[in-house]
Amino acid sequence: MSETIHSRMIVLGSGPAGLTAAIYAARAGLKPIVIQGIQPGGQLTTTTDVENYPGFRDVIQGPWLMEEMQAQAEQVGTRMVWDHIDRVELNGRPFRLHGDSGTTYLADTLVIATGAQAKWLGLPTEERMKGKGASACATCDGFFYRGKKVAVIGGGNTAVEEALYLTNHSDDVTLIHRRDSLRAEKILQDRLFAHKAITVVWNSEVDEFLSGGEPEALTGLRLKNRLTGEFSELHVDGAFVAIGHKPATELFAGQLDLDEDGYLAVETGSTRTNIPGVFACGDVMDKVYRQAVTAAGTGCMAALDAERFLAAEEFAELQAAE
Numbered sequence: 001m002s003e004t005i006h007s008r009m010i011v012l013g014s015g016p017a018g019l020t021a022a023i024y025a026a027r028a029g030l031k032p033i034v035i036q037g038i039q040p041g042g043q044l045t046t047t048t049d050v051e052n053y054p055g056f057r058d059v060i061q062g063p064w065l066m067e068e069m070q071a072q073a074e075q076v077g078t079r080m081v082w083d084h085i086d087r088v089e090l091n092g093r094p095f096r097l098h099g100d101s102g103t104t105y106l107a108d109t110l111v112i113a114t115g116a117q118a119k120w121l122g123l124p125t126e127e128r129m130k131g132k133g134a135s136a137c138a139t140c141d142g143f144f145y146r147g148k149k150v151a152v153i154g155g156g157n158t159a160v161e162e163a164l165y166l167t168n169h170s171d172d173v174t175l176i177h178r179r180d181s182l183r184a185e186k187i188l189q190d191r192l193f194a195h196k197a198i199t200v201v202w203n204s205e206v207d208e209f210l211s212g213g214e215p216e217a218l219t220g221l222r223l224k225n226r227l228t229g230e231f232s233e234l235h236v237d238g239a240f241v242a243i244g245h246k247p248a249t250e251l252f253a254g255q256l257d258l259d260e261d262g263y264l265a266v267e268t269g270s271t272r273t274n275i276p277g278v279f280a281c282g283d284v285m286d287k288v289y290r291q292a293v294t295a296a297g298t299g300c301m302a303a304l305d306a307e308r309f310l311a312a313e314e315f316a317e318l319q320a321a322e
Helices: 016-027 044-045 062-075 125-127 138-145 157-166 186-194 290-319
Strands: 005-011 033-035 078-079 085-089 097-098 102-110 114-118 147-154 172-178 196-200 204-212 217-225 231-235 238-239 245-247 278-280
Touching: 005 016, 005 085, 005 290, 016 033, 016 062, 016 102, 016 157, 016 204, 016 290, 033 102, 044 062, 062 078, 125 204, 138 147, 138 157, 138 231, 138 238, 147 231, 157 172, 157 186, 217 238, 278 290
Parallel strands: 005 033, 005 102, 033 078, 102 278, 147 172, 147 238, 172 196
Antiparallel strands: 085 097, 097 102, 114 245, 204 217, 217 231
């Protein structure tokens, strides 16, 4: 049966950004609703070891961290809803969100924390080796490959930045690019070519992720030269796919402003979008840092921005009534 639910704040997304926004909003008495979407907990639920989230001396597990965040949000008054929003109407308040379940949600304020997904190569062996040597975030996982051989796959700014970052942990970094020139900015290319720890393999693509051992772990990459068709093997302990990210913003196209890469555009220094009462936080608006801790930080900002928006509106209404 169809149902209509109204809330002063609805949060779309249940990763670190969305749950942090909910925690702050709940503590402010806004009784937020979090709509979890198709991947409850966000990208951290697909991550095993997390060693860079503040407050934990020992390595923790990504799914456990998200379970604790959700439990904290519920403890302070957040309502969690299992639904997927397939259409939004942002041309008037309250905003209307239509769920697959048939439920219509009305929101006085909306916090968008739908995140972004790393692009992968789409190889079956790549899928099997995720978390076992294949990663899409050098900043997140590079620390685990101290003193080991690693490879970065890609040719844009992200790939070059990841390769340069990995030299903090490895003396043997290989950048694999399918063309004969990089797309990265010249200043980044200059730094890359000048670094003695980095080797570039041109005109090559990854054909297979090789593995072995018990427990199974990445042992290398099978490469195909795109000019000659010849195959070769490269021994590496870690492979970082850096071919870009795709923000989950399709739902808002034509209603909210997006930047040139499809991320939600917000006012500098805030989480405000071009529509008053709609706020964006986490990876859906951050294409630079993409860390759990920065996502949580912007989630806090979004909740505070929304709370102030509602308070200002209520004060204005009171003044008008008087």
